[in-house]
Amino acid sequence: MSITVKEVLKMKEWKDCRLVAGEQGTDREVLYIDSMEVPDITPWLKKNELLITTGYAMNSSEDVLLDILRAMAQAQSAGIALKTKFFGEITEKIKDEADALKIPVIEVPKDMPFIDLANPLMKKIVDEQNQKLKFNKAMNEKFLAVQIEGGSFREIGEILGELLQCRVLVADSKQNMLCCFPEEQAEEQGWVTTGEFGEKIICEKLKNCQKQGSDDICYRAEGEDTICSLAIYVKNRCKGFLYAVGEQERFNELGAIALRQAAVYLALEFSKKGLMEQKEYYQDNNFFLDLISDNIQSEEDALRRARGLRWPPFPYCLAVADINGFEKVIRGKEEEEIQTIKDDIIQIHKDVVNRKRHCFFVGNKSDSFHCLFTKQADKEEITRCMEEIQEQVKRNFGVSITVGISTTMESYCGFSKAYEEARTAITIGKKKETEKICFIEDLRMEEGFFEMSKMETFRNLAGNTLGILEEHDKKHGTCYMETLRVLTENLGARKETAETLYLHRNTLSYRIRQIEQLTGYNLNDPQTLFQVQIAVKIYTYMNL
Numbered sequence: 001m002s003i004t005v006k007e008v009l010k011m012k013e014w015k016d017c018r019l020v021a022g023e024q025g026t027d028r029e030v031l032y033i034d035s036m037e038v039p040d041i042t043p044w045l046k047k048n049e050l051l052i053t054t055g056y057a058m059n060s061s062e063d064v065l066l067d068i069l070r071a072m073a074q075a076q077s078a079g080i081a082l083k084t085k086f087f088g089e090i091t092e093k094i095k096d097e098a099d100a101l102k103i104p105v106i107e108v109p110k111d112m113p114f115i116d117l118a119n120p121l122m123k124k125i126v127d128e129q130n131q132k133l134k135f136n137k138a139m140n141e142k143f144l145a146v147q148i149e150g151g152s153f154r155e156i157g158e159i160l161g162e163l164l165q166c167r168v169l170v171a172d173s174k175q176n177m178l179c180c181f182p183e184e185q186a187e188e189q190g191w192v193t194t195g196e197f198g199e200k201i202i203c204e205k206l207k208n209c210q211k212q213g214s215d216d217i218c219y220r221a222e223g224e225d226t227i228c229s230l231a232i233y234v235k236n237r238c239k240g241f242l243y244a245v246g247e248q249e250r251f252n253e254l255g256a257i258a259l260r261q262a263a264v265y266l267a268l269e270f271s272k273k274g275l276m277e278q279k280e281y282y283q284d285n286n287f288f289l290d291l292i293s294d295n296i297q298s299e300e301d302a303l304r305r306a307r308g309l310r311w312p313p314f315p316y317c318l319a320v321a322d323i324n325g326f327e328k329v330i331r332g333k334e335e336e337e338i339q340t341i342k343d344d345i346i347q348i349h350k351d352v353v354n355r356k357r358h359c360f361f362v363g364n365k366s367d368s369f370h371c372l373f374t375k376q377a378d379k380e381e382i383t384r385c386m387e388e389i390q391e392q393v394k395r396n397f398g399v400s401i402t403v404g405i406s407t408t409m410e411s412y413c414g415f416s417k418a419y420e421e422a423r424t425a426i427t428i429g430k431k432k433e434t435e436k437i438c439f440i441e442d443l444r445m446e447e448g449f450f451e452m453s454k455m456e457t458f459r460n461l462a463g464n465t466l467g468i469l470e471e472h473d474k475k476h477g478t479c480y481m482e483t484l485r486v487l488t489e490n491l492g493a494r495k496e497t498a499e500t501l502y503l504h505r506n507t508l509s510y511r512i513r514q515i516e517q518l519t520g521y522n523l524n525d526p527q528t529l530f531q532v533q534i535a536v537k538i539y540t541y542m543n544l
Contacts, residue, residue, distance in 0.1 A: 002029045002253050003121075003128055005079050005104045008050070013120040017081065018107045021095035025102035028078045031125065033118050041068060045075040050121075052114055053080065055087030065094055069103050079104030081117070135254050136261075139163060143265045153269055154179035160262040164255050166246025170266060173238050174351065175202040189245075199355070206243050217259055219251065226251055230259055232266050239270040284309055285363035288370065291415035302412035312360055312374050318406040318415075319371040319386055320422035321349075324430070325399050326367040341397070345369060348392045353385055375408075379439065386437050402429045403437045424450060431540055449534070453541035462539040465519045472518060480518070483511045485540075488533035492523065 006026040008014055019026070031048040039057045051072070058064045065087070072080065084090065084107060098105045108117070142163075146155045157168040161181040168181045169191060177200040180186035192200040209220040209229045218229045226248040232240040242263055244251070251259070287305050289295075296302045323329070323345070330338045346362060349369055353359035358377035363370045373382055386403045393401050404425030406418035421440040428446045429438035440447065452458040469480045483501065490496040498508045512523055522528050 003031075003124060004029055005050070005106075008121060009106070011120060011124070013117055016109050016112065017117070020090055020105050020107050021098035022079065022102055022104040024099070025079065025104045028076075028102075028104065030078045030121070033121055033125075035114065036068075039064070042071040045071055045077050047076040048078050049075075050078045051080045052108070052118065054083045054085065058087055060086070060088045062091055062094060066097055069094070069097055069101055069105075072103050073101040077103070079106060081106040081108050083108045083110055083112075085110040132254065132257070136257065139258055139261055143261060147265060147268060151269075152179070153266065154181070156262055156265050156269065157181040160242075160244065160258060163258050164244065164246060164250045166244050166250050169202065169206070169243040169245075171202045171241045171243070173240055175207060175241070176200065177202055178240070191243075191245075195355075202241070202243070206245075209243075217256055221248075228259060230263050232263055232270060234267050234271050234274065239274070240266065242266055280309075281363070284361055288361065288363050288372075288415075289365060291412055292419040294416045296412060299412055306412070314410050315375045315408045316418075317373045317375075317377065317382065317408055318418045318422050319373065319382060319403055320405075320419070320426060321369045321371070321386065321389065321401045321403045322426050322430075323367050323369075323393070323399055323401055329397055329399055342367075344396070345393060348396070349389055352388045352392065359385065383437055390436065400436065402426050404429065405437070405439045407441055427541070446537075449537040450541045453538045458538050459542055462535040462542060465521070466535055466539045468518055469515065478511075478514075480511060480515050483508070484515055484532065485536050487512070487523065488529060488536050491533075492526070492529045 004027050008030055009017065009019060009026070029048045030050045032046055033050050033052060034044070034046075036051050036053040037057050039059075041051070045051075051068075055065075058068075065082075068080070080103065082090070082105065090105065090107065094105070108114075139159075142159050143156065145151075146159065153170045157170050157179050158181045160166075161168040167185050167189070169186060170178045170180075172178055176195075177186060177192050180191070186192045186200065191203055191206055193203055195201050205222065206227060206229065209218050209227045216230075220227045222245070224247070225245050228244040228251055230242045231238050232242060242259065244259060287309060291302065296305075329341060333341075342364060346364055346369065349362045349371060353362060353371055358381060359371050359373050361370070361372040371385075373385075377385075382405060386401075386405075390401045390403070393399060404422035404427075406421040406425075409415065409418045424447055425438040425440040425443055428443050428450060429436060432446070453462075466481065466484075469484065472478060473481055483497075486500050487494075487497045490500065494505065494508055494512075497503075498505050501508070503511075515521065516523055521532055523532070
């Protein structure tokens with residue numbers, strides 16, 4: 001417990017001293033005592049210092065004492081104890097200034113030796129410091145032993161709870177409870193709620209005792225208890241929260257020391273956990289990249305690595321998510337900031353799929369993110385999962401995601417094919433614009449056109465004529481390519497085409513005549529219209 005000016009005045013050795021001003025500053029902590037017998041003490045003033053003086057050096061000057069009080073307020077000193085034998089009466093002006101500055105002014109009896117005041121106070125200060133050191137030593141030994149013996153969040157919480165005789169909860173950055181001491185108290189006291197997938201989530205009552213972005217201890221009264229909360233930071237990023245609930249007197253200065261020390265060891269635990277997860281991530285991700293790159297010598301070699309990483313048995317389904325416009329998100333940012341954004345997006349994927357249970361891998365390559373689902377995940381579950389990821393990425397970063405999903409894989413040799421399927425689905429989805437979650441099995445026709453766009457024969461078929469329209473549109477600002485695309489999608493039905501394009505029928509007829517003149521097509525002929533429809537589909541993917 002810190003020694004304040006108020007407590008100093010309660011000491012028997014100080015009972016004859018009288019507080020004459022600055023009562024609102026009596027909660028100031030006293031860590032040092034010094035005497036003043038020089039005219040200008042300002043350069044030597046210290047924070048939490050109680051100044052004792054005969055006042056002789058002030059030469060009975062009211063202005064000198066006023067200047068000293070202002071300097072003490074600036075230095076955050078504890079107060080001044082003054083004999084009036086040489087200085088004279090403490091005036092109302094001095095009292096008013098001391099009250100305004102909240103600097104305690106104590107009048108010492110004229111015949112009181114300073115040593116009778118200073119020695120007992122110094123002993124009390126030293127005893128207090130020794131008590132803190134003893135408490136710190138015992139506390140550090142306990143926390144350090146936990147770390148050396150490979151302890152856990154639960155054991156750190158247990159030590160803190162026993163030290164302060166309070167209840168303790170530790171949560172991750174998403175407010176999911178990691179441990180509680182005593183264990184049964186979390187639900188009995190209503191400190192947690194159960195989420196959709198059985199996770200224990202910290203209740204609003206505790207979360208409300210927080211300052212956003214602060215690593216200070218926050219206190220809030222709750223009935224007969226006091227709730228303390230402290231954010232846990234690792235490399236300037238919040239990794240979790242420490243909550244302590246108990247009687248107010250448990251959270252004195254020693255209690256605050258224990259809370260901060262526990263927070264340090266929790267930060268170490270979060271850091272250790274993060275390093276282990278990072279190691280597992282790199283092993284998983286490197287294996288995945290080797291698989292999609294066909295950089296595996298044999299199926300047996302892949303099986304050995306998969307078993308070492310505890311991958312589940314086949315079949316798998318691969319979902320690849322591409323961030324649309326990622327270059328805008330990272331523009332002007334340093335490499336470290338870019339990696340942090342990628343880590344955050346990976347974490348969003350992990351948080352979502354971990355709740356769904358049927359995804360066992362999340363990784364990334366450049367600005368693409370990959371999820372592997374087991375056979376238990378059906379099409380509907382994968383869709384819901386990826387929709388939630390899309391929503392969270394949109395909310396946090398303001399960008400959309402296009403997702404491509406492969407067919408089912410039955411072997412490690414099928415990874416590169418599945419990856420290409422997912423990439424093709426993304427390409428088609430981006431071109432179609434309306435599709436944001438694309439299963440390749442639903443896009444087989446479009447996939448065919450995409451593959452045809454890579455073949456020279458079909459490229460010539462589409463490019464020789466439709467290229468003319470595109471050049472005309474660029475040069476004259478017309479929309480003939482779009483008109484032809486919508487016309488073929490409506491199988492030549494002009495009424496539906498006009499309605500889709502918001503055109504008058506005469507305007508549409510004019511455009512069709514111009515298209516026929518430029519390309520030589522007869523768009524009234526069903527056979528020609530069918531060929532043009534195929535050409536348009538192929539041409540759509542030619543410039544990707």
